[in-house]
Amino acid sequence: MNTARDLAVLALAASSDAPVEQGDVSLALAGAELLDLVEAGALAVDSDRIVPGAPPETGDRLLDEAAATFVRQEPYESVEDWLWRRGEGLSAAYFAALESDGLATRTQARRIPVRTGRTVVLDSPERTRAEERRASAEPVFAALATAAGLQDEQPETLEDLTDDTVTAVLAAVGDAVMELEGVRQRRAIESSAFDNIWRGGV
Template sequence: MTTARDLAIIALDAAPDRPVEQGDLSLALAGAEMFDLIEARALVLDGDRILPSAQAPTGDRLLDEAASALVRQEPYESVEDWLWRRGRALSSAYVEDLERVGLTTRPRGRRIPLRTGRTAPVDSSARRRAEERWALGDPVLAALAAAAGIHDEPADGTAELDDETVTTVLAAVGDAVMELEAVRQRRVIEDAAFDNVWRGY
């Protein structure tokens, strides 16, 4: 299992009580993939630049896809650019992949065998592992979940995150989420102004 898949499971578990913005979750998942690729030695960071290593299969379809998408020419890609490029619709990709491998299900109607309702994790070793990691307060998983809006990060949530690579990635995720929220707010204001014009205000 990977940090990205753990984060996706935690997000689905939290969805009924705390729906998250898909764009925020996608950016956080892209950040989680970066941690997974670092652990798999598929890349290293030089400041905020991503230096790819020799590609080797990780055994995870989406993570292998992420590794193959790394820019392999100088000046390489920044962490921020990676988040925006890789993060596009990534939450949907994880939901589909979890369902494909049988880790989630959708409730079915009694009379009509069509899929209805939201996707929910099934009882599985993968779910238990993600829940255990969550319960133990894994600082990286907690920080990514906070960035995605799954929960509020505790005041001392970054106390254990003193590694430069970790803080670089998490800072980039936080900045990207804030930038996305600013875009959403700007669109709300623009839409309201447009509506007012048509109402004759």
């Protein structure tokens, strides 16, 4: 039940070396939370709807917070809608939690007496566990890492998954990430067109 946290560790480590799309990471983290909460018995997925169970006591503040956001009246909320709602700003929340828990630290820029620099993941058992999960090519974890932009290839073994809930959540995460990429591309095209018009009018 550490999928979301392990994914956050890898995402923060990756962001220290190269830019990652925080929106993609946030959507993948929301999907990981759902799968962690399925494991905790806190929900079921009926078709594409999240059916909440008893509130869990996971010992993880962000997971408990996620469970508290479930819509508890029929027809309930779709997985995709929940991913978008829960995912807003979620990567930043996880990164702040890792720093608060002493698993990451913010470097200090020289000669600037304010909180600047970048956040780096420290060596810890949690980081080792997350890296071992990625190295093991565990299908579900690898699918979430792919959606978050932390690796390039979708694992072939994903096709062998038979758990309907897991496949529904992973499919919803993949669709949401593709939709977000479409939004980014449209904005880039619109921005480029505006710049061309502006230059042409000068």
